[in-house]
Amino acid sequence: MPPFQPPDTPFPDFPITISPLPQPPPPSSAHNHFHPHQPSPLLPPILAAAIALAFFILFAIIYRKLSNKRTAPVDLKQPQPQPQRFSYSVLRRATASFSANNRLGQGGFGSVYKGILPSGQEVAVKLMDASGSLQGEREFHNELSLASRIDTTCCPHVVSILGFSSDDHNSRHHHYSGRQRRGRFVIVYEYMQNGNLQDALMYRKCPELMLWEKRFSIILAVAKGVEYLHSSCDPPIVHGDIKPSNILLDANFEPKIADFGLAQVLSKDENEIVETFIEDEEKIEEERKGEGIGNGEDNGSILEENESVMTEEVVVNVDQSPESCCVRILDGEMGLVSPEVGTVEASPSEGVDNKTSISEGFFDRVSIDSENRRGIGRRKSESGRDWWWKQDNVNGGSESGRIKDYVMEWLGSEIKKERPKKDWIATTSTVEDGGAKLEHKKQRKKSEWWASLDEEKIKKERKNRKPREWWKEEFCEELTKKKKNKKELKSENGGELWWQRDEEVVPERKKRKSRGSRSSIDWWLDGFSGEFRIGRRNSQDWASGDIPKSGGISSTPSMRGTVCYIAPEYGGGGQLSEKCDVYSFGVLLLVLVSGRRPLQVTASPMSEFERANLISWARQLAHNGRLLDLVDTNIQSLDREQTLLCITVALLCLQRSPNKRPTMKEIVGMLSGESEPPHLPFEFSPSPPSNFPFKSRKKAR
Numbered sequence: 227m228p229p230f231q232p233p234d235t236p237f238p239d240f241p242i243t244i245s246p247l248p249q250p251p252p253p254s255s256a257h258n259h260f261h262p263h264q265p266s267p268l269l270p271p272i273l274a275a276a277i278a279l280a281f282f283i284l285f286a287i288i289y290r291k292l293s294n295k296r297t298a299p300v301d302l303k304q305p306q307p308q309p310q311r312f313s314y315s316v317l318r319r320a321t322a323s324f325s326a327n328n329r330l331g332q333g334g335f336g337s338v339y340k341g342i343l344p345s346g347q348e349v350a351v352k353l354m355d356a357s358g359s360l361q362g363e364r365e366f367h368n369e370l371s372l373a374s375r376i377d378t379t380c381c382p383h384v385v386s387i388l389g390f391s392s393d394d395h396n397s398r399h400h401h402y403s404g405r406q407r408r409g410r411f412v413i414v415y416e417y418m419q420n421g422n423l424q425d426a427l428m429y430r431k432c433p434e435l436m437l438w439e440k441r442f443s444i445i446l447a448v449a450k451g452v453e454y455l456h457s458s459c460d461p462p463i464v465h466g467d468i469k470p471s472n473i474l475l476d477a478n479f480e481p482k483i484a485d486f487g488l489a490q491v492l493s494k495d496e497n498e499i500v501e502t503f504i505e506d507e508e509k510i511e512e513e514r515k516g517e518g519i520g521n522g523e524d525n526g527s528i529l530e531e532n533e534s535v536m537t538e539e540v541v542v543n544v545d546q547s548p549e550s551c552c553v554r555i556l557d558g559e560m561g562l563v564s565p566e567v568g569t570v571e572a573s574p575s576e577g578v579d580n581k582t583s584i585s586e587g588f589f590d591r592v593s594i595d596s597e598n599r600r601g602i603g604r605r606k607s608e609s610g611r612d613w614w615w616k617q618d619n620v621n622g623g624s625e626s627g628r629i630k631d632y633v634m635e636w637l638g639s640e641i642k643k644e645r646p647k648k649d650w651i652a653t654t655s656t657v658e659d660g661g662a663k664l665e666h667k668k669q670r671k672k673s674e675w676w677a678s679l680d681e682e683k684i685k686k687e688r689k690n691r692k693p694r695e696w697w698k699e700e701f702c703e704e705l706t707k708k709k710k711n712k713k714e715l716k717s718e719n720g721g722e723l724w725w726q727r728d729e730e731v732v733p734e735r736k737k738r739k740s741r742g743s744r745s746s747i748d749w750w751l752d753g754f755s756g757e758f759r760i761g762r763r764n765s766q767d768w769a770s771g772d773i774p775k776s777g778g779i780s781s782t783p784s785m786r787g788t789v790c791y792i793a794p795e796y797g798g799g800g801q802l803s804e805k806c807d808v809y810s811f812g813v814l815l816l817v818l819v820s821g822r823r824p825l826q827v828t829a830s831p832m833s834e835f836e837r838a839n840l841i842s843w844a845r846q847l848a849h850n851g852r853l854l855d856l857v858d859t860n861i862q863s864l865d866r867e868q869t870l871l872c873i874t875v876a877l878l879c880l881q882r883s884p885n886k887r888p889t890m891k892e893i894v895g896m897l898s899g900e901s902e903p904p905h906l907p908f909e910f911s912p913s914p915p916s917n918f919p920f921k922s923r924k925k926a927r
């Protein structure tokens with residue numbers, strides 16, 4: 227039998243033999259062959275390289291993301307995570323029914339309370355007045371929309387908004403009585419343990435703030451915060467109300483910018499304000515009209531819970547100063563102010579600090595509100611410039627003139643209040659003449675003269691006198707006398723008194739002409755660069771925190787800001803720009819360096835007049851090359867170089883022409899020592915102009 231042949235074997239003649247598999251050649255150093263069952267010796271390095279590459283790519287991605295986050299502008303069109311919506315009852319419980327014991331402060335449109343959320347987190351809860359104006363509601367929306375879009379993880383110098391509570395939707399579908407006409411608007415902020423800077427510096431006089439290092443770090447942090455708003459937000463945000471009471475301090479006295487109620491978003495072309503909220507405002511206004519809000523009808527339906535916001539309101543208002551007053555301002559021609567708009571609030575300083583009556587009693591509390599922000603905002607700044615002072619050229623009819631008169635009269639009366647009972651003019655003249663006996667005689671003579679006049683008669687005379695005359699008599703003429711007597715003052719100032727030189731550099735001919743037509747008081751007051759304007763109901767920044775705002779405010783949105791801090795061009799009806807914040811930052815700088823308010827009266831008549839206006843005084847000291855006279859004597863471990871740097875930067879910021887002011891970026895550069903230290907603006911240079919007083923270029927920080 228033939229051996230079995232598999233049918234499909236291709237090589238039938240070849241017997242099938244099974245031979246052992248050939249052994250793999252021994253590994254040689256020259257040839258390495260991959261064997262599927264044996265790990266290649268190349269594998270570990272390849273794997274390691276792959277892992278390293280993956281890590282590198284991952285790292286690069288993360289780094290890019292992080293650096294993008296740091297440098298890329300915050301796109302307002304892609305909002306940051308929105309604040310949480312809280313139920314009103316949660317916030318009520320968190321604040322023990324908005325108890326007065328928890329009240330942290332009083333703002334223009336409501337009070338701020340400390341609260342503890344169920345999670346245990348401490349928060350600050352701002353409750354808008356139940357009877358609040360439409361403007362308050364607008365500020366609520368404005369603040370919420372803007373601040374919540376600022377990524378505070380990128381900018382640690384802005385207070386975070388954690389949440390809000392609002393029942394404005396409900397409120398629009400019901401009718402309310404006069405005081406209960408608005409919805410309940412509440413904003414929840416991160417809690418800032420050390421309150422506002424104004425309070426900490428001026429009233430509590432916190433020892434931490436008496437160290438120059440701390441003050442400088444606050445200055446730098448605020449500068450960085452504002453720079454962030456201007457440069458890193460897209461479109462840029464203008465805060466519009468930079469002032470010490472809007473700078474809050476955390477447990478370590480690190481500052482954060484707060485209160486975005488007046489902030490505005492700038493459009494790309496940098497010349498127009500983005501009217502983000504206008505539509506909303508118009509809607510609210512229409513609905514308000516449509517609903518007959520304020521007509522006395524009340525369904526009471528928003529008070530679905532039994533607690534009453536009004537109860538708190540009443541408590542708050544108990545503190546209100548009896549001397550608070552309102553001044554309503556008209557300026558028909560400029561269209562700036564409606565009869566209801568301007569509010570100047572005055573309040574006594576008693577119980578607060580006897581040494582600082584003017585600012586505490588008045589000016590820091592006055593802020594701006596005019597009829598139509600949209601109209602005004604786009605007006606060329608020159609058109610509005612100095613409008614406030616124009617009554618001199620108008621046939622006495624301008625209301626702005628009345629404001630000025632009012633302000634001067636008020637200022638005069640406040641200064642008089644500060645002085646001892648006997649007439650200060652008498653005291654002054656005796657001091658000038660020297661000699662104790664003569665002094666005494668003259669003093670008696672003058673005071674006898676005053677005493678001889680019937681009090682009623684004096685009052686009548688005063689009443690009949692125009693405030694300007696009153697001022698002229700009691701201040702300007704006295705100073706003119708001094709001018710004649712003080713030859714050294716003449717030679718120092720080239721024949722002019724300091725407050726006569728306190729103006730922007732203008733062509734000499736123009737200067738002379740305009741001076742001729744203006745009185746001395748104008749030059750002094752010009753130092754305020756627009757501070758005396760008309761007012762938004764304003765914060766208690768000047769007060770102890772116990773005095774709430776009074777009413778008398780327009781319910782229209784507008785060009786707004788705070789007296790003494792507002793840039794002249796904006797106060798004069800111009801457009802809000804980043805340079806307005808720069809101006810306000812300049813005032814803040816001076817306040818921090820000097821430890822005093824922008825307007826404050828000191829003891830002696832001459833010095834009170836010279837120094838009352840911080841801005842004018844700083845300019846004057848710059849002219850005289852005595853910048854360090856400005857420094858708060860309570861500051862410890864003063865760094866003179868940094869201080870001079872700060873004052874110089876402040877003077878740069880306070881230049882009247884917005885174009886001449888540095889940008890916030892430049893300011894941060896100068897303050898942090900990254901860029902060249904600045905030179906004093908020419909107009910403030912000592913005569914003959916000297917170099918900047920820094921000894922050497924040194925990194926400030």
Ligand SMILES: Nc1ncnc2c1ncn2[C@@H]1O[C@H](COP(=O)(O)OP(=O)(O)OP(=O)(O)O)[C@@H](O)[C@H]1O
Nearest residue numbers: 331332333334338350415416417418422485764765
């Ligand atoms: N987050 C906060 N933490 C701690 N205290 C706060 C906080 N927010 C506000 N306050 C306190 O409440 C005060 C009032 O704040 P609010 O923002 O209402 O008013 P304002 O900014 O002073 O006034 P206005 O709104 O008129 O400018 C502040 O000055 C501050 O002392």
